[in-house]
Amino acid sequence: MNQSERLRVSILHGAGRENPEIGEVLQNLPYLKLFKQAVDPETFLSQHANKAPDLVLVDLDGLTQVPEWLGELINRLPASEIAVCSKCRDPDFLIRIMKLRVGSFIPLPLQRQDLEEAVARARAALQERPSEPSQIIAVTGSKGGVGTTSLATNLALALNETTPGEVVLADLARPFPQVGQFLDLKAQHTLRDLIQSADSLDAIFLRKVVQQHKSQLGVILSSAELETGFPGVIDPEALSKTLVALRTAYTWIVVDAGCWLDYLFVKLVQEADHILLLTELSVPDLQNLKKIKALFQRWELDDYKIKVVVNRYEKDYTLGLGDLESILGRPVFYTLPSDYHSLIEAINQGVPLAEVAPRSKLWRKIKGLAAELVAQSRPKTGEDKPGILRRFFLKG
Ligand SMILES: Nc1ncnc2c1ncn2[C@@H]1O[C@H](COP(=O)(O)OP(=O)(O)OP(=O)(O)O)[C@@H](O)[C@H]1O
Ligand SMILES: [Mg+2]
Structure with a gap:
């Protein structure tokens, strides 16, 4: 005002x-x-x-x-x-x-x-x-290849349509960070640079070093050192300080967390306001989810922030949402349909899904997911x- x-x-x-x-x-x-x-x-x-x-x-x-x-x-x-x-x-x-x-x-x-x-x-x-309390969304999944980079990237773009310039997408996925390929961006400054300057970050500096996608989405790519994440390379407390600084500069911080369950991952999910846990409806996925659920309990994560999202969902699979819900003891938060054709076109061209398939059901559902998260984050x-x-x- x-x-x-x-x-x-x-x-x-x-x-x-x-x-x-x-x-x-x-x-x-x-x-x-x-x-x-x-x-x-x-x-x-x-x-x-x-x-x-x-x-x-x-x-x-x-x-x-x-x-x-x-x-x-x-x-x-x-x-x-x-x-x-x-x-x-x-x-x-x-x-x-x-x-x-x-x-x-x-x-x-x-x-x-x-x-x-x-x-x-x-x-x-x-x-x-x-103006609004900032929200960190960690996007993770039940296994490699489940779709975390596709979801994190396009969800960040969908949020950015609602609040242009107020959203940043950070790539913490290991071992293969791919946000750069998905958005056709090359690293100038990386998440590692930010983490190394964690003690002196402020909103003005951040806005300078964060790359701008043409949509106005802020993007922080990853770097080789982050890919391994061995203890000693990056101090989790420095990651925490970086997230605090990002909160001062952006309303939405979307992190592609991949599913590399190391000490940086733990720090991220502890700091996050929402953890989107992407899965498919298959027996191996459900077995992995059971283990992830046990880990989340051990790390004492607040239950309400864990949101299960079923990717490539179809109603007529043998395993249904009810099976998943009874294993996890919580309702499924959201489902996304399968649309390989549109997504692979977007990935191969290095452009948002909205650019190649603006009317696709998958893009509309991702926008719906963004709207749901916005609604949940509003003061009551x-x-x-x-x-x-x-x-x-x-x-x-
Ligand atoms: N809803 C979907 N419908 C069809 N294909 C999908 C869907 N979501 C993801 N995919 C496809 O799955 C593949 C893997 O997606 P993506 O790279 O986003 O997964 P990831 O979990 O980030 O993988 P990684 O573990 O390698 O980081 C891609 O080819 C993508 O097109
Ligand atoms: Mg990925």
Whole structure:
């Protein structure tokens, strides 16, 4: 948000009746836009299910107790700054308010200057926030050749269509890193260069050294030393610092992790927000998945971030999704159809799948997978848990 942008402000009249005083003062401030108003928190949250306000003014005029629903409301609007207005000066009341994520307390009757100060604080806080929390997606698989490079490359391109310039694809696949061939790029700087400078990386330096694909996708290719990954060649802590630096520069970091299960792999999957575990529906794949599942448990990976994706899926195989689900004890996250012809054309030409087969089912499904990951990474809004606030509101 820049200084000239009008701040979107919504008012929740938390005492259950509209207080015209606040709206009147707001209308006279040219750099604000009155977005929505409601007299109960449930309606207020549903009004903001798709778009959160920059600033929420919670008017508690007439209340001498902090309502129970206030903490819940604040949690469910994580992208908004919060200001509370009240006449009450009771110390317990004020302490309870300040224990919540409330940026400003505005005394009533409302003074224009107090509101202006609260707005300035909210604007400053919003500017300091990263626009979206960054997400690391590690793409790995049940065996070599299962399709991790095809998926990592085209998934990164699909995400980049949604947020151009905000996505970087890093090649950590061993022993054969192939992102360079898939996108017809030659290494200038490599992941190894970045890892070696891990202590001094910042967003500006990163943007300089990361290669730009013509789509605006950032690409970090691999290097010979990374291919082996012997201990001593690369310090896993340096990989970790590199990932932290990448998070400051990009919203999405897609890593082709291959399935070389060494100490660098462990570090990557520990740091990742999503682990896409690609497999086919065959007995050897399922046997490998059992072993990988045991390893993931030993490495204490958070269960929710492991997402099984079935590649080259067809409904009429003897082994079905149900068999896989019962072995892994989790639902399959996504399936991708088989389309060798389109994919091999793209790989051989060194271009995105979207360029050779924009209407193919495989590309559409990869875009769907990207959309699913984007949706999962959004902060939860008011629609997700209907009823809870009503309960609190009635009680409070
Ligand atoms: N959904 C699919 N339909 C048809 N062919 C596919 C599909 N996914 C991958 N392939 C084919 O499988 C082959 C291997 O793909 P890819 O190189 O992406 O796998 P990989 O797991 O990265 O392999 P490696 O272990 O060598 O790094 C390629 O020829 C690719 O075209
Ligand atoms: Mg590969």
